[in-house]
Amino acid sequence: MTDIPIIDVSDLRSHRPADRQAVADHLGAACRHFGFFYVTGHGIPVGIATGVFGAAHDLFALPHEAKDALSIKRSSHNRGYVGLAAERLDETAAPDQKEAFNIGLELPADDPEALSGKPFRGVNLWPDLPGWRDSVLAYYDACMALQLDIHRGFALDLGLPEEFFADKMDRPIATLRLLHYPAATTTSDADIGAGQHTDYGNLTILATDGVAGLQVRRRDGVWLDAPHLPGAFVCNIGDCLMRWTNEVYVSTPHRVLRPRQERYSVAFFADANPDALIEVLPGCVAPGDAPRYAPILCGDYLTQRLTATYDHLKAGS
Template sequence: MKHTGAAMAHPPVIDVSALVDARASQAGKLGAARAIDAAAREWGFFYAQHHGVDAALVDRVVSQARAFFALDEVRKLRIPMSAGGLAWRGYFPAGGELTSGRPDWKEGLYLGSELGPDHPRVRAGVILHGPNLWPDLPGFRETVLAYLDAMSALGQALMRGCALGLGVPESYFAEHDTADPLLLLRFFNYPTRAAPENLDVQWGVGEHTDYGLLTMLWQDDAGGLQVRTDTGWVDAPPIPGTFVCNIGDMLDRMTGGRWRSASHRVAVNTSGRDRLSIPLFFDPDFDTVIAPVPGAGPGQDDSGRRWDGANLQSFRGTYGEYVTAKVGKVFPGLKASLRRE
């Protein structure tokens, strides 16, 4: 394991092979778990190395994402988010997503677990549940669904490591929060072209924290991701063969602030070529009542260190309630149109 320390230039790289290999020793699992605990305390971020996700599958997903963004705007807008309804799926053009009320300079495709019309939550009209809107590209659907399965398995493995790092049984999260995780997959393209002046764009993505448990990010070699630390902003550069992982708000809340949901942002792309990133948000089951992990305190008011000035430790309720309040701020126009239906 690589040592975490204030002098490090970026979040630590952690070998997680013991967490994904069923034959690994308990000592190996505990070593990875301790490294995750240290990184989550100090950074709220780490790189997962030797994660077991097939490199050929990752390459296929990347190729499909690039093929989609290479389509002309008319073809991409055949599957707009307005057509996804409550499932909150589909495409939005550059400048169409907001962070803290300001447009981000990226375009994106929202995807997630494929749920048919007979699924109880789809029938009930629960937000963030439903079918995906698939572009007309050969192999796209099959590749994305295979990637979702692989990343869900990695998420469960990393959460076993998180549990051990917190001193609870490795099955804790699977038994309490992630038996049926909410999986949200995003394809983001950061254009190299400049944003129109009327949009008042400052960032590819403005400062924010993620909502759920754990984010697992593939990023290309263009760079731009930055993490906020106690001493300032630090780059989280691409490292081949890794996923950048970060702690979400709910895991911060569950640990009483022991682990940090760290602010991060993405600079406007000036690399001279479009930048691609693919985050997978591994979140609690929608109906999970958020509760502290055994041994965690209630947490103290953390509004002074948070980007939004909110006291995360005061949250009471289900993950569905938390995430529903958040997503409407990202696409306020879509939220308003759904409310009228």
């Protein structure tokens, strides 16, 4: 079992307002007190989830040269392959022992924003694997629908119009990240899979393959295992939503320990449109108090955070 709340979100799609509000109340409590929760009743078919894990296995099994040809260094829009030990989420620790592949919002090459070079608006990099693109985009689209459901729940909990986030997340900086953690070679291997960190954006939807590793830091500092629950996703809020809510919702540090057998996971980072203004919501500021954060565009905020991740690694290399 787990101390992390488990929330059935199927009633967010109910026609009855009271049903949707009940789920929103559970989401709000989890975001205020834990920052993490499991989601069931999400409506994503098993076959679509299975397909994206198959795609991850196929991608990371490619020769290094094929993966490097899709390197994130070839994109200025946070898309493509990230090699082993190329990131350090915890700047005080060793580089992360994982490799990753990022897919963003799928845009045609002639999209005006892509042509203009607007940050986070580039084209995706695709491996030459039959059916791979279709499998990944099917999962991406399913997560897009789920994150919109959950954001409606957030809006209801925060006393906002139910569709408050809809026009701020209709062309979002939503990144699907396939992750592979090679197995530790010895029982004394102290390397970390992914260092202690909080996520940068609004909402993370994580699927895991059953191999242990994810840990969440409770408010009292105790690290808790986040076990795999079949059919459920692990969700957490990020720093951007914490900023938006003036710390009514609080993001939670987490990490991935180096697994004893190889581990795959798939994270969907649902962040707002680049031009969405992240401004403290009026209902999240007590009368007479000043907001904790100044307004900032989502694209600018995420650029700052991603740049820091890679600059820390360069400084320590």
